[in-house]
Amino acid sequence: MSQASGSEFGAHLAIDLDALAENWRRLARRVPIAECGAVVKANAYGCGIEEVVPALGRAGCRTFFVAHLSEARRVRKVAPSATIYVLNGLLPGSASAYHAIGARPVLGAPEEIAEWALEGRGRGCALHVDTGMNRLGLGSSDLQRMIDGAAHERLDIRLVMTHFSAAEVPDDPANLRQVTRFANVADVFPEAGKSLLNSSGHFLDIAPPYDLTRPGYALYGGNPVPGQPNPMQPVVRLTARILQTRVVADGEGVGYNSRWHARGSRKLATICLGYADGYPRNASYTDALPGGHALVGGVLCPFAGTVSMDLIVLDVSDVPAADSVRGAEVVLIGDGLDLDTVAAGAKTVGYEMLTSLGRRYQRSYSGQ
Numbered sequence: 001m002s003q004a005s006g007s008e009f010g011a012h013l014a015i016d017l018d019a020l021a022e023n024w025r026r027l028a029r030r031v032p033i034a035e036c037g038a039v040v041k042a043n044a045y046g047c048g049i050e051e052v053v054p055a056l057g058r059a060g061c062r063t064f065f066v067a068h069l070s071e072a073r074r075v076r077k078v079a080p081s082a083t084i085y086v087l088n089g090l091l092p093g094s095a096s097a098y099h100a101i102g103a104r105p106v107l108g109a110p111e112e113i114a115e116w117a118l119e120g121r122g123r124g125c126a127l128h129v130d131t132g133m134n135r136l137g138l139g140s141s142d143l144q145r146m147i148d149g150a151a152h153e154r155l156d157i158r159l160v161m162t163h164f165s166a167a168e169v170p171d172d173p174a175n176l177r178q179v180t181r182f183a184n185v186a187d188v189f190p191e192a193g194k195s196l197l198n199s200s201g202h203f204l205d206i207a208p209p210y211d212l213t214r215p216g217y218a219l220y221g222g223n224p225v226p227g228q229p230n231p232m233q234p235v236v237r238l239t240a241r242i243l244q245t246r247v248v249a250d251g252e253g254v255g256y257n258s259r260w261h262a263r264g265s266r267k268l269a270t271i272c273l274g275y276a277d278g279y280p281r282n283a284s285y286t287d288a289l290p291g292g293h294a295l296v297g298g299v300l301c302p303f304a305g306t307v308s309m310d311l312i313v314l315d316v317s318d319v320p321a322a323d324s325v326r327g328a329e330v331v332l333i334g335d336g337l338d339l340d341t342v343a344a345g346a347k348t349v350g351y352e353m354l355t356s357l358g359r360r361y362q363r364s365y366s367g368q
């Protein structure tokens with residue numbers, strides 16, 4: 001992108017495809033006896049299906065998981081021979097759309113199983129077993145009924161999977177319960193592949209890798225082991241430019257409803273990015289509650305006041321004057337200000353931060 005068109009954008013999202021591929025290889029190395037897949041739902045966690053899938057494909061990834069059929073269609077366009085699973089399963093009447101793109105539904109309810117048995121034309125599918133999350137998947141009584149009625153014998157089940165509810169908390173007792181329940185279910189389907197691990201699962205000592213893993217967040221640089229150093233490389237760098245600066249006197253209020261007041265004379269910088277760009281309004285920094293931060297000239301600066309639709313105000317009092325001029329670039333994610341820290345400042349998780357990343361940024365891809 002040229003300088004001229006670059007200046008049409010207030011904010012820039014840079015995605016490092018080499019770091020993404022490296023993260024996939026690191027996860028794959030943790031499960032050498034299994035195949036490492038990739039979860040690319042929600043536009044590859046905001047990073048772009050059309051760029052992320054080919055980059056992972058070149059690294060060796062052959063199996064992709066999405067949430068929606070519409071996402072599977074986009075994956076198929078850029079990965080003609082990949083295996084694609086749709087985690088949210090079979091919406092009524094969608095079997096023919098699955099056939100058209102050669103994707104496999106992850107079936108998790110008796111009605112879905114019945115419909116695929118009728119309309120699936122014997123094609124491959126996955127079975128989602130609930131082991132304690134109570135969200136998607138067959139519970140133990142539905143599973144027993146399916147086995148008793150031999151309904152599964154009319155299906156070509158390629159994969160049996162379950163999903164952890166708290167894999168990022170290693171000592172949560174739910175993990176062992178889910179591992180044990182899944183081990184019992186796995187025995188019932190000796191022919192099918194098994195899949196258990198999400199990103200954090202790759203770092204959970206009690207969880208066997210089985211045949212295929214399903215990392216998402218960690219691929220995109222999220223920390224799969226909260227509270228410990230992040231073993232992944234950062235993938236996303238978000239920057240925005242300073243529109244103007246001002247000095248406010250002690251006691252002056254800033255932003256909508258003056259939720260933040262200057263303590264002493266403060267220098268402020270207004271940057272070209274807000275909640276309409278996907279930066280959470282919950283990162284607002286008020287007198288009562290701290291919020292988000294950004295790096296200006298390498299100095300960590302707190303937000304001042306509420307996050308507006310298109311703008312955020314920063315307190316840049318501690319930044320050398322030469323680094324906080326109009327047009328200067330401010331780092332919102334990157335350069336050591338990691339995704340999980342940023343998310344905490346916005347009272348959310350890095351997952352939501354990533355998947356909210358707006359369309360108004362200038363996007364660029366590096367690597368490969």
Ligand SMILES: *Cc1c(COP(=O)(O)O)cnc(C)c1O
Pocket residue numbers: 039041087162163197198199200214215216217218
């Ligand atoms: C989103 C999702 C994953 C990936 O989880 P991460 O924590 O992002 O690695 C894996 N499995 C299922 C069923 C999911 O919905």
